[in-house]
Amino acid sequence: MLALDDVQFELQAGEVHVLLGENGAGKSTLVKILSGAHARSAGEILLEGVTVDLNTPRQAQALGISIIYQELNLIPQLSAAANIFLGREPQKMAGILHHYKMIQDAQAILDQLRTGVDAQSRVQDLSVGQQQMVEVAKALSLHARILIMDEPTSALTEQEIKELFTLIRRLKTQGVAIIYISHRLEELYEIGDRVTILRDGKYIATHRLTEIDKSKLIRLMVDRDLGDHFPKVRVQTGEEALRVERVSRRPVLEDISFSLHRGEVVGLAGLLGSGRTELARVLFGADRADEGSIYIHGEKVKLKNPADAIHKQVAYLSEDRKSQGLVLNLPVLDNICLSSLDRFSRLGWVSLKQEAEAATDYIDKLRIRTPHLRQQVRYLSGGNQQKVVISKWLCSQARILIFDEPTRGIDVGAKVEIYQLINQLAADGAAILMISSDLQEILGMSDRILVMCRGRIAAAFSAAEATQENILQFALGENQRAHA
Amino acid sequence: MRMHSLWQQHGRQLGTLIGLLGLSAVLWILTPHFMTISNWLNITQQTAINAIIAVGMTFVIISAGIDLSVGSILALSGVVMAGALKADVPLSLALLFGLAAGFFCGCMNGVLISRGKLPPFIATLGMMSVARGVVLIITDGRPISGFAPSFRVFANAEFLAIPIPVWIMALVYLIAHLVLTRTKLGRYTYAMGGNEEATVLSGVHVRFHKTMIYGISGLLSGLAAVLLTARLNSAQPIAGMMYELDAIAATVIGGTSLLGGEGRIAGTLIGALIMGVLRNGLNLLGVSSFVQQTVIGAVIIVAVLLDMAMKKRRI
């Protein structure tokens, strides 16, 4: 099978060229070829009109091509300056570092980018947005003429995104060409000049973003009309599934109370670090609450560990699927069944047949694209990986599902599938708590919305009351209001 | 396509098997004494002890751990068993005591690692020294020797012309293979080694299963002690020194990754046989023990280098 077939792509100096496509469309493969990590089997690459050899990452670097990956490649314990000059440290003489010069040079680059980052601060003390700035500075210190950014905004706050865009515009004026990969369509119109669409490893089209509208773009990507972005279906809410009373885990959670009903999707909004994930972990038994009570289906429960929570039919789809959701080197089958082996086994003995049947069932239902059951999950695309995690929880027969950033880093087509799945679950009477940084997603999918700020629930809205503005207001802590 | 997926799933083990066959072919050419039934019975019997310990080691390494205490636990189990036999405890009960001692020490490792959060290297390094010390205290450093013929069955007897230790080894491998591929414990062993955090968050009782894995390693060390004690007709307090390294070597040659999450029990058997065949062959050829050590070390390095090269190509 070809990962990439006869793709043409042209990049001009000083432009932001967006690369768009569903998961598995071939974006990453193209990026890997351009970065020298993957060899191409045919075709050629021209830089400033000259055919170039591009077979190793080192060659790519020498040609001025730099990549900023979604997962940043920095060493957290080292300073920003040390990271920028890693492997190319200025030296006084062989082996002796010229520490002062390194910091000075690094600071000069960071200042030139107007990042406000201190070159001497350790990377782990910087925010994700600032870390990204350090990556950009590193690329520039390598005299990058082509900068490839893979989902640069997925972990950034609104403010940080603004700063990043300012930075990108400044780079454009310096003649740097940028290949920009993102699934957030709104963003593309804000920052991109042109867009190239790939689908199933094939080149589809290139357009100026000023000449193409969103729905056309989506149509080109998925080759079908999506209609509404958020196919929200409202269902009659049933009895109470989960009730949380005055739960605290200081200093991250303070006096949390709310309830969740069957058939209901409750959106949990808030900035990063507002305590959303911490709350989810407490509800899942991964962390303990200092005080307060949790009731599941009206029964007071003590959740000592995730196994207890799963036993009570609670599921937690974590925000970081690679490190917390999946065992990457295990097959799809094993991952789907990991939480429910008890169901498929007797006296510790697993019935491979039952297990395979169940897994096949979920692969069909959720349309997970995998060559076979035994494929290691690491080779699946992000959207398909996420579907595997969801299958795991469906397989464990969870009725209360906590989704933490369920669509992060997932392409539009797969996003809609996940939304449809959430609808379906709610219609089947499951209770869903959906944590998201994407306000449109929160507004589009939720029956009710809770807003967290500094470890507390700052506000609760019905779907009708909520707007982007009032959610943001409470999330930023600019207003206080008793919740319903 | 079928062939392709066979290679994909078992490529590493097939590679090791080809290595074993190639090695055997070379020895066959070089010495007439190698390819005889009696010599192969000899090799398999010699391999049994290391091979059985290596099974436990494989479980532990797949779970992304390491067990340095197997040799010391072997000595402790052997001495407990021998002491019981000398005190006229019935054979079956003495065996049970010995195996229980091994299982208990292994579980202690597991508890230290899963509850005490000690790195496996440290916990089992400590156990290695503690168990050895206990053995020396119990025995005052002296071996316990001379057992009834009923016990020597584990070394001398044959069933269908194949020595008992070889049968035991085969049985252990069969069971271990089934446990690893067909049971919850096996599945969780891979999962823990692949991503412990995700496994905890999938509701697996990681502490319990980890304790069991180290318990199994200890138990198998105890079983190896039965064979060794019967073989030498003596339980030596210094028995099993450095056996952990042979077991780790067999496991690694067999394709189990020290990073955890990957490995197959059949590979370990082949790995142990490669070591056994090498030692035997070099003995037959009259090569000095210094050269033997060098060759075995080189084989370990080459095996892992090949493994890494193959992985790179697959991605």
Place this chain on the structure above:
Amino acid sequence: MKRTVFVLLIVSALFSCQRQGSESASVPVIALVMKTLNNPFFIEMQEGAQAAATALQAKLLVQAPERELDVEKQMQIIENLIQRKVAAICVTPSGSKEIIPAIIKANQAGIPILVVDTRVDSAALAEAGAQIATFIGSDNFDGGRMAGRMIIEKLGGKGNIAILEGVPGHETGDSRLRGFHHEVDKAAGISIVASQTANFERDQGYSVFQNILESQQKLDAVFACNDMMALGAVEAIAAANRGGQIVVVGFDAITDAREAIKNGAMTASIAQNPRDMGKIAIENALHLIKGESIPEYIPVKIDLIQ
């Protein structure tokens, strides 16, 4: 893909093949299985054996486990040599009882076993119904007595003595120790103030004796059950600046020890003549192969080197 392994194996195998190449059917093959090849004592024995084999036109195979005291590996070697159908096996047992199952296997294959240096437990041997052709070695008990008498004489019948023991339960060290006690326990003016094992090893001899020196301010002599430990003790004495104050007697008279005796750091050692042992072993193995009978105990003389 596995090419590298093949190349490696073939190279190593050819290399070993070359050494085997001169072997012809008429030349008898005798194996010498040692405890270790890391100890000068055994290297000298090997040299003695090799010289005898060359002189008498026999082929000698020398094998030893990677680690001393690993009697199970020694057993593996004997099993493998049986497969190779050698004419006779000379062995210095790593365990005086544990080696018996291997001897039985040789008996079954009709290959004579000559035990060298370390005795096999005779009671266990008889019980198991195993046969050895002969024991070739010095009487360690007599050697221990010789060391005891020497120390009593040096101290004028009065003083404090420390002992560095060998591996517990090990026949050679135990006999030396018994012989030593046999003499020293009778001497009224002598008291044994410390007796600890240093497992026949030089580094352990050093550290164990360092501790003994620390705790015993008045110490007049030390007896070590082999020279390696004695040499360790000599270094500990030098490190503590107590050189010349303590009589050090070792066992085996290895080259390093003879050196130390010559320059005064060590007082004496009991010489075992490993070279003779090796030579006598090969000579007698050949007698056996020719069908001649040999005595069941062949003593090798011991000397006091001082």
